Amino acid sequence: MSEAAPTVAEAIQAPAQVVQRSSWQHLWYRLRRDKASLTALVFIALVIAFAVCAPLLETVTGHLYDAQFRDTGLTPQGLPVGPNSEFLLGADYLGRDMLVRLAYGAQVSLLVGVLAALIAACIGVTVGLLAGYFGGWVDAVLSRFTDFVMAIPFLLFALALVSVYGASFQMCLFMVVFFSWAVLGRVIRAQVRALKEREFVEASRSLGASTPSIVVKDVLPNLTEPIIVYTTQLIPSAIVFEASLSFLGLGIVPPMPSWGQMLSDASQNSMYMVAPWMLVSTGLMLLLTTLAFNILGDGVRDALDPKAGRRLLAGLRRKQKPGKEAAHG
Amino acid sequence: MALLEVSDIYVNLPTEDGVVHAVQGASFDVERGEVFGIVGESGSGKSVLTQAMTGLLPSAQISGKVIFDGQDLITAEPATLRALRGKRIGMVFQDPLSSLHPYFTIGSQIVEVIKTHEPKTPKKEARERAAQMLDMVGIPNASKRLRDYPHQFSGGMRQRVMIAMALVLSPDFIIADEPTTALDVTIQKQILDLLADMRERLGTTVIMISHDLSLLASFADRAMVMYAGHQMETGPIASLFNHPAHPYTSGLLRSSPVTEETQDRLTPIDGRAPSLLGVPAGCAFAPRCADADERCFTSRPTQRIFDDGVKVNCWLHADPTLVDPKSEVDDFVTNAHDRINFHTFPGAKDQPVVEVKDVHLTFRAKTRHPVHVLKGVSLSLEQGDTLGLVGESGCGKTTLARAIAGLIPTTSGSIKLIGQEVGGLKTDEWRRMRRNVQMVFQDPYGSLNPRRRVGAIIGEPLRIQKGMSGEDLKHAVRELMELVGLDPEHYNRFPAEFSGGQRQRIGIARALALDPQLLIFDEPVSALDVSIQAQILNLMKDLQEAFGYTYLFISHDLAVVRHVCDRIAVMDAGEIVETAATEEIFANPQHPFTKKLLAASVHPIPELEEPNREVVVETPGPAILEDAEVGA
Ligand code: SF4
Numbered sequence: 001m002s003e004a005a006p007t008v009a010e011a012i013q014a015p016a017q018v019v020q021r022s023s024w025q026h027l028w029y030r031l032r033r034d035k036a037s038l039t040a041l042v043f044i045a046l047v048i049a050f051a052v053c054a055p056l057l058e059t060v061t062g063h064l065y066d067a068q069f070r071d072t073g074l075t076p077q078g079l080p081v082g083p084n085s086e087f088l089l090g091a092d093y094l095g096r097d098m099l100v101r102l103a104y105g106a107q108v109s110l111l112v113g114v115l116a117a118l119i120a121a122c123i124g125v126t127v128g129l130l131a132g133y134f135g136g137w138v139d140a141v142l143s144r145f146t147d148f149v150m151a152i153p154f155l156l157f158a159l160a161l162v163s164v165y166g167a168s169f170q171m172c173l174f175m176v177v178f179f180s181w182a183v184l185g186r187v188i189r190a191q192v193r194a195l196k197e198r199e200f201v202e203a204s205r206s207l208g209a210s211t212p213s214i215v216v217k218d219v220l221p222n223l224t225e226p227i228i229v230y231t232t233q234l235i236p237s238a239i240v241f242e243a244s245l246s247f248l249g250l251g252i253v254p255p256m257p258s259w260g261q262m263l264s265d266a267s268q269n270s271m272y273m274v275a276p277w278m279l280v281s282t283g284l285m286l287l288l289t290t291l292a293f294n295i296l297g298d299g300v301r302d303a304l305d306p307k308a309g310r311r312l313l314a315g316l317r318r319k320q321k322p323g324k325e326a327a328h329g
Numbered sequence: 330m331a332l333l334e335v336s337d338i339y340v341n342l343p344t345e346d347g348v349v350h351a352v353q354g355a356s357f358d359v360e361r362g363e364v365f366g367i368v369g370e371s372g373s374g375k376s377v378l379t380q381a382m383t384g385l386l387p388s389a390q391i392s393g394k395v396i397f398d399g400q401d402l403i404t405a406e407p408a409t410l411r412a413l414r415g416k417r418i419g420m421v422f423q424d425p426l427s428s429l430h431p432y433f434t435i436g437s438q439i440v441e442v443i444k445t446h447e448p449k450t451p452k453k454e455a456r457e458r459a460a461q462m463l464d465m466v467g468i469p470n471a472s473k474r475l476r477d478y479p480h481q482f483s484g485g486m487r488q489r490v491m492i493a494m495a496l497v498l499s500p501d502f503i504i505a506d507e508p509t510t511a512l513d514v515t516i517q518k519q520i521l522d523l524l525a526d527m528r529e530r531l532g533t534t535v536i537m538i539s540h541d542l543s544l545l546a547s548f549a550d551r552a553m554v555m556y557a558g559h560q561m562e563t564g565p566i567a568s569l570f571n572h573p574a575h576p577y578t579s580g581l582l583r584s585s586p587v588t589e590e591t592q593d594r595l596t597p598i599d600g601r602a603p604s605l606l607g608v609p610a611g612c613a614f615a616p617r618c619a620d621a622d623e624r625c626f627t628s629r630p631t632q633r634i635f636d637d638g639v640k641v642n643c644w645l646h647a648d649p650t651l652v653d654p655k656s657e658v659d660d661f662v663t664n665a666h667d668r669i670n671f672h673t674f675p676g677a678k679d680q681p682v683v684e685v686k687d688v689h690l691t692f693r694a695k696t697r698h699p700v701h702v703l704k705g706v707s708l709s710l711e712q713g714d715t716l717g718l719v720g721e722s723g724c725g726k727t728t729l730a731r732a733i734a735g736l737i738p739t740t741s742g743s744i745k746l747i748g749q750e751v752g753g754l755k756t757d758e759w760r761r762m763r764r765n766v767q768m769v770f771q772d773p774y775g776s777l778n779p780r781r782r783v784g785a786i787i788g789e790p791l792r793i794q795k796g797m798s799g800e801d802l803k804h805a806v807r808e809l810m811e812l813v814g815l816d817p818e819h820y821n822r823f824p825a826e827f828s829g830g831q832r833q834r835i836g837i838a839r840a841l842a843l844d845p846q847l848l849i850f851d852e853p854v855s856a857l858d859v860s861i862q863a864q865i866l867n868l869m870k871d872l873q874e875a876f877g878y879t880y881l882f883i884s885h886d887l888a889v890v891r892h893v894c895d896r897i898a899v900m901d902a903g904e905i906v907e908t909a910a911t912e913e914i915f916a917n918p919q920h921p922f923t924k925k926l927l928a929a930s931v932h933p934i935p936e937l938e939e940p941n942r943e944v945v946v947e948t949p950g951p952a953i954l955e956d957a958e959v960g961a
Binding site: 213 | 734735736759760761763766767768770771772775776777778779780781789790793794836839843
């Protein structure tokens with residue numbers, strides 16, 4: 001208790017000539033030193049390249065994504081062929097090229113993931129800002145609505161919606177967004193409530209600044225960091241979300257391939273027992289992509305955490321020690 | 330033998346931006362039973378020094394010797410240090426709330442301290458000792474209060490609990506790091522008295538760290554003055570106060586509002602503290618020193634020890650020059666007067682600028698009892714007046730200021746600004762009224778939006794109120810920056826790139842932008858270092874002289890207010906208990922609360938005859954160590 005040592009950061013407080021870095025500069029400065037995040041970033045770049053190259057793969061292999069190669073892609077017994085020189089990752093139960101389908105699936109996953117995360121972030125930030133800044137009945141209504149959204153059992157809701165309106169890309173996007181923004185909304189609301197009490201907001205009020213101006217100029221710019229962090233973390237969950245919906249046949253409509261659908265194909269009639277590549281390649285892609293986004297999200301959170309400087313410091317110190325001993329020994 | 334012998338200690342802190350050279354070769358002894366003060370402004374290394382000594386900075390690189398009762402603390406194992414801390418070395422930190430665990434009763438926390446160091450003590454005995462200790466530090470009903478949680482104590486009481494916890498194992502040595510900085514002056518005094526009393530009764534040795542030289546005046550026997558990690562002057566407290574041999578000590582004394590007991594201008598130390606990332610080749614103080622010559626910049630000063638025990642690191646072999654305070658508003662700016670279109674205040678001569686009559690303010694939370702913050706406050710300010718509003722935390726002074734500035738509505742009573750009742754003003758009428766009232770906030774870090782550039786921050790009021798934009802706006806902002814002593818070239822920087830004093834100047838520039846008649850300063854200097862405080866106070870004075878503003882100055886510190894204000898209103902528990910001319914308050918306080926406040930904020934300084942001192946030895950100062958040599 002009496003040993004609660006003040007931290008180094010507090011102890012220094014040197015009024016040095018510091019240059020303020022923007023959040024993005026800060027982020028890059030710290031991420032650069034984080035090997036796990038860098039690996040994740042490289043992997044994500046590769047997945048993006050893979051998705052972008054989908055039409056190219058189609059041309060090179062000559063396999064359209066929905067073309068069924070019943071002669072070359074299926075064995076005489078009607079079972080899919082495994083990986084070979086023509087089908088690099090094997091074929092699926094209709095004799096379609098897994099590689100090409102995987103690439104198109106990546107397009108869908110990334111598109112839904114990023115698009116849904118961005119839309120959800122916009123909604124979450126707006127709701128959080130309004131609820132947090134205005135308080136009172138605005139807060140009461142918006143917060144109850146947030147609670148309501150979080151309390152809905154999403155599968156039932158998805159089933160009901162799809163049975164009424166039918167599955168489509170837009171419907172899938174809508175459902176992912178609808179169930180993703182609430183957490184961010186809550187986080188932003190809490191942050192705004194704290195920011196609102198800060199003296200610079202009061203200073204703006206005392207200058208006669210209007211409410212929209214305070215919200216946009218004083219509050220919003222100070223939310224950059226939580227917004228970056230939570231949006232990055234929304235992407236992998238949106239990808240998984242889309243995959244689950246598609247797996248259940250509630251998401252992307254065939255013949256457009258998506259990873260969730262492909263997994264569902266693999267599990268139908270226990271296809272994966274005879275054609276494990278259907279499961280392994282798709283499952284691995286989904287797993288690694290979400291993992292990469294999650295690692296990146298963690299890295300981003302750590303990099304933007306004000307306490308991160310200290311951890312970095314401890315790391316530096318650990319690295320220095322052995323070197324020094326070696327120099328003296 | 331001295332209890333603590335520190336020789337040539339260097340502390341480097343590796344950070345993301347580079348190595349911070351926090352302490353650069355300090356050496357001092359602390360005798361048994363004495364109170365040793367360490368004084369310095371922020372960034373002087375005073376806290377880092379003691380934390381490094383006691384092993385509380387695991388990431389620091391340290392070299393040098395710290396011999397505590399025959400044992401070197403620098404080379405000691407962490408386990409040994411842990412056993413020493415608490416058992417033989419007690420520590421008291423500035424913020425008692427963050428040092429106490431909120432989820433445990435203070436009784437169990439003190440008992441735990443005893444149990445950790447003396448595991449064989451029976452629980453019952455430990456509790457008894459805890460109760461005794463609390464009783465000793467002046468907590469009423471000690472044995473009952475053992476069951477209370479930290480939040481059930483007031484700030485001063487919590488600091489007492491911390492002291493009790495530090496003393497419960499009767500350590501022979503206590504390190505108190507700014508133990509009273511967060512407290513009101515009257516409580517500050519009680520805590521100092523308590524520490525002095527403990528030392529009398531138990532013979533404890535104390536190291537007291539403070540940013541405030543005058544606080545140590547009546548308390549410490551000897552003190553060390555530090556600046557930017559360097560030891561400047563060390564010696565008996567009376568010598569430091571009466572005959573400072575080092576230009577920095579002298580400057581510190583002359584800029585401190587407490588030690589300068591007149592209403593005259595203070596003498597700030599020019600410039601600002603250096604970055605600790607670099608290591609100066611010569612004296613660290615040279616860029617701000619009036620006596621600096623070429624040698625000071627190029628080689629480290631020697632250390633002279635006088636026969637009265639004073640140790641000085643300085644090239645100067647005479648008394649420090651006393652510089653005259655320069656004007657904070659220069660001629661160029663005074664001439665720029667009409668260029669910024671300063672108008673004379675309309676119809677202000679015949680009516681008070683502010684008239685507050687019988688204002689009440691009550692906060693009503695749904696579930697709790699209503700809190701009466703203001704209970705019938707009345708005051709008025711004439712054109713050009715400077716009124717100091719002084720009181721302890723929670724007395725309602727800030728609330729009153731915010732009510733006058735229209736930031737919170739009052740419950741009843743009337744507030745008139747320039748003859749106009751503000752209670753019934755509509756939103757856009759208030760917006761216009763704000764041209765006449767502006768506020769400067771306490772926290773120079775919190776009152777500027779960290780994400781906006783300084784130009785935009787200062788220009789905001791002009792944009793909102795006068796619809797200025799483009800080149801006009803830029804021009805006006807640059808003139809304002811010049812007016813408050815900022816470099817207009819720094820227009821595009823962010824607040825974080827300025828020091829505390831500069832940020833407060835930004836806050837003042839923003840408040841001045843609309844050329845308001847009334848400026849409300851809410852503790853404008855309490856977050857700043859002493860030498861910087863004086864700069865801001867002088868700036869306020871100069872601006873008022875040049876432009877005839879009316880000031881309402883809110884502060885907890887009578888000494889600060891004395892240098893700026895003509896009149897002082899003393900506030901206690903939501904009421905103004907006494908209003909009088911400044912010197913009147915100091916010479917002849919009427920209300921008991923005023924007397925109490927005054928007694929607590931004046932520290933008697935021990936007198937000393939002019940010494941006829943001789944240099945005993947002159948040695949080279951501490952060497953400059955390479956980064957790799959420190960902590961190796
Ligand atoms: S050494 Fe020179 S610069 Fe430093 S305090 Fe002395 S006179 Fe001033």
